[in-house]
Amino acid sequence: MREVADRVRSPAMVIGWNIRRLQDKVEMGTREYDIYQMLMGENRRLESMVADVKVYMDIFQGEPAVRPVEIGAIVASVLEKPDIKEMQGPVELEVDFRDEARRLEGDEKWLGYLFHYLIQNGLEAAGKGKGFVRVSSCIEDAPPFNVQIEVFNSGPPPTEDEERLFTPFFSTKATGTGFGLPIARLVAKKHHGTVSIQGEGDKGTRVIVSLPHPR
Numbered sequence: 001m002r003e004v005a006d007r008v009r010s011p012a013m014v015i016g017w018n019i020r021r022l023q024d025k026v027e028m029g030t031r032e033y034d035i036y037q038m039l040m041g042e043n044r045r046l047e048s049m050v051a052d053v054k055v056y057m058d059i060f061q062g063e064p065a066v067r068p069v070e071i072g073a074i075v076a077s078v079l080e081k082p083d084i085k086e087m088q089g090p091v092e093l094e095v096d097f098r099d100e101a102r103r104l105e106g107d108e109k110w111l112g113y114l115f116h117y118l119i120q121n122g123l124e125a126a127g128k129g130k131g132f133v134r135v136s137s138c139i140e141d142a143p144p145f146n147v148q149i150e151v152f153n154s155g156p157p158p159t160e161d162e163e164r165l166f167t168p169f170f171s172t173k174a175t176g177t178g179f180g181l182p183i184a185r186l187v188a189k190k191h192h193g194t195v196s197i198q199g200e201g202d203k204g205t206r207v208i209v210s211l212p213h214p215r
Contacts, residue, residue, distance in 0.1 A: 001168075005053040016043040045177065052179035053115060054167065056186065064107030064190050065078065067093065068214065071104060071111075071149065072097050073134055075205060078115045087123040091131040101137040101147045106191050114187040114195075117149045118181035118207050125155030125205060130206075141215060149209040157199025165197065184209075185194040 012069040023036035075095060079085060104111070115135075122133045140148045164170055166185050171178040185195045193211035200206060 001053050002057040005050045005057070008046070009050045012043060012046050016040065016047065038120060043193060049177040050178065052177045052183065056179055056183050059110055059113070059183065059186050060188060062190075064110055066105050066107060069104050069106055069108045069111060069205075071102050071137055074111050075115050075119070078112060078119055081116065083154055084116070084119060084123065086122065091123055091126050091133055093123075094132075094134040094136075096134065096136040098136075098138045101139050101149075101213075102193075103214055104147060104211055106211065107187075109173045110187045110190065114184045114209065115151075118195075118209070119183045121180055122151045122153035122155075122207070126153040131155060140210065144212045145213055147213045148168075149211070151209075153207075154204040157201070157205045158197065162197050166195075 006014075019036055019039050023040070023127075024030040025080070026036070052121060079088075079093070079095075089102060119133070122135075123131075124133075126133050134152045135149070136152070137147060137149045140146050152187065156173065158165055165172075167178075168179050168182045169178040181195070188195045188209055188211065191211050193209060196208050198206045198208060
């Protein structure tokens, strides 16, 4: 997978650069401009997929640089990213972390990927109409008393089998790369945790991350 990504990266950049050059030569609103715009969108998706493959393989082959981290700080950093801020729009977003469930021992960069993809998915799912996303944490009430982080969105639950959603390259979105949920689950697994999805009928969808609590 890494070799394929490396081989695709350079041609994709060249293709994108040339599409931009061609698009600059036609007037906005013309059929040719719209075609180039569509091609640019597909090229950006290809470049995103290549980037996601690299992230996935880096995590798959690596080990987390574990240190004490603060969940709120990681989520706050994710919410400031341009793509996430652009998606918030009409979506109401709430963050609620319990004091006893604000800390973890983990790789800050990798956990940033986990929260980025889960919040991104939540915003996309809830963004159809006036949506709602809540990111919260608590301590589980049963052994081993892990930290439970929930990303809830008010969008409709996925109809696909859960394991299929966590399969690389599978996506229910036309512009998806199929790596968001697989990367999130892989990060959790590398931290001896889990990620699962629970549909709440017409109320929404809960994505639940369970990670060991620092003792």
